[in-house]
Amino acid sequence: MSQNKIKLGMIGGGSSSFIGVVHRIAAYMGEKYTLVGGAFDTDHQKALDFANTLDLDLSRTYATIDAFIAGENNLPKSERIEVVVIVTPNFLHYTMAKQLIEAGFHVICEKPVTNTTAEAIELEQLVTKHKVVFALTHTYTGYPMVRQxxxxxxxxxxxxxxxxxxxxxxxxxxxxxxxxxxxxxxxxxxxxxxxxxxxxxxxxxxxxxxxxxxxxxxxxxxxxxxxxxxxxxxxxxxxxxxxxxxxxxxxxxxxxxxxxxxxxxxxxxxxxxxxxxxxxxxxxxxxxxxxxxxxxxxxxxxxxxxxxxAKESTKMAPGHPEGIFDSMANIYNGAAKAIRGEEYRKGAFPxxxxxxxxxxxxxxxxxxxxxxxxxxxxxxxxxxx
Structure with missing residues (x-):
């Protein structure tokens, strides 16, 4: 595993998840992340089977988010997952994001971010307190012509x-x-x-x-x-x-x-x-x-x-259609710069x-x-x- 790539984890997004595929492809497109493990399914055996198809380390395929946090935080800092993608049904976003932020992980989350405004404000305060990056995947903001x-x-x-x-x-x-x-x-x-x-x-x-x-x-x-x-x-x-x-x-x-x-x-x-x-x-x-x-x-x-x-957000030569994967990848690339402490444009990621x-x-x-x-x-x- 390259030490230069950001170690990525995923909660949800297993074999039956369309949006999970979009996130994984987007993460790899910019060549800034590598998927290491996660809690991909509420059925642990299904999660293990899925991880096996991706050639992931099964010891880092966890049964629950609690097991994920405990397992990763028991590893040396240089080895543990740095940022976690939340691709679960809406009602789980708030509790999972809160747990991950408080445990020191950066977060990339599907929308809506929470079920209530009060929960969203609480997460905003926690992001500031724990000094983590939080990217919300309003995917369409990543299209080059939207940025233009x-x-x-x-x-x-x-x-x-x-x-x-x-x-x-x-x-x-x-x-x-x-x-x-x-x-x-x-x-x-x-x-x-x-x-x-x-x-x-x-x-x-x-x-x-x-x-x-x-x-x-x-x-x-x-x-x-x-x-x-x-x-x-x-x-x-x-x-x-x-x-x-x-x-x-x-x-x-x-x-x-x-x-x-x-x-x-x-x-x-x-x-x-x-x-x-x-x-x-x-x-x-x-x-x-x-x-x-x-x-x-x-x-x-x-x-x-x-x-x-717009030019920074374009991956192909003129005349080659870009789509949803490219758009999501631009959000991942923006978040990667923030995670690495690099300079990035306002609007690089929601x-x-x-x-x-x-x-x-x-x-x-x-x-x-x-x-x-x-x-x-x-x-x-x-x-x-």
């Missing part, structure tokens, strides 16, 4: 922002939701496992994060209208949220998991006084720049005209701070709907950035 969009907005290329529109439409719940027995079997529709929200907590928060990431705006108020479709379905599966930002700027988040036939349709459009930028996840190599009385310009990865941030913002958004849209579609403030009193 962020840079162009910051440089004033579209002028003062006037309107922001983000959409995230999927249809995967549609075949399930209409069958009472089927929907009982889906963990994302179970409040005990998914948390307070399904649609907004799973995908709406991505659209919200994309808005704040690309524009630099802070959302101050939301007004939402969420739907569960059926009275006996506890969690939202569709919704719209109106947003208010600083300086009276307006925006909207539209999210649905019953948009029949949609796959992973995340889009964002930012309209400024002198121009606009549009990007969509299903065609991620194209960033559209719109101006009055001027033909639409298309920015693509790998070209010299892009910002340094932090625990983004997790707090996301939980505040989720709770605000739920409260707005519960209060008869009223405006709810997103309070910022504890934040300093």
């Amino acid at each position: 969009m962020k840079t162009m907005i910051a440089e004033g290329m579209i002028g003062d922002i006037q309107k922001v529109d983000a959409q995230y439409y999927q249809g995967w719940i549609n075949p399930i939701i209409h069958d009472k027995e089927k929907r009982k079997s889906v963990w994302r529709l179970d409040p005990e496992k998914a948390g307070q929200s399904c649609c907004m907590g799973d995908i709406g928060v991505h659209a919200f994060n994309m808005i704040e990431y690309t524009t630099g705006l802070k959302t101050t108020k939301v007004l939402s209208d969420l739907s569960t479709l059926y009275d006996d379905n506890a969690l939202d599966i569709d919704g719209t949220a109106l947003l208010r930002f600083e300086n009276g700027i307006r925006g909207i988040v539209r999210a649905s998991q019953i948009a029949t036939g949609e796959e992973n349709n995340l889009k964002i459009a930012v309209y400024g006084r002198t121009g606009a930028l549009k990007w969509e996840q299903e065609n991620p190599n194209f960033l559209y720049f719109l101006q009055e009385d001027t033909p639409v310009q298309v920015f693509k990865p790998g070209h010299v005209y892009n910002s340094d941030f 932090t625990i701070h983004d997790g707090v913002r996301g939980m505040k958004f989720i709770e605000a849209v739920l409260e707005s709907t519960q209060n008869g579609n009223s405006w709810i403030e997103i309070v910022d009193e504890h934040e300093d950035n």
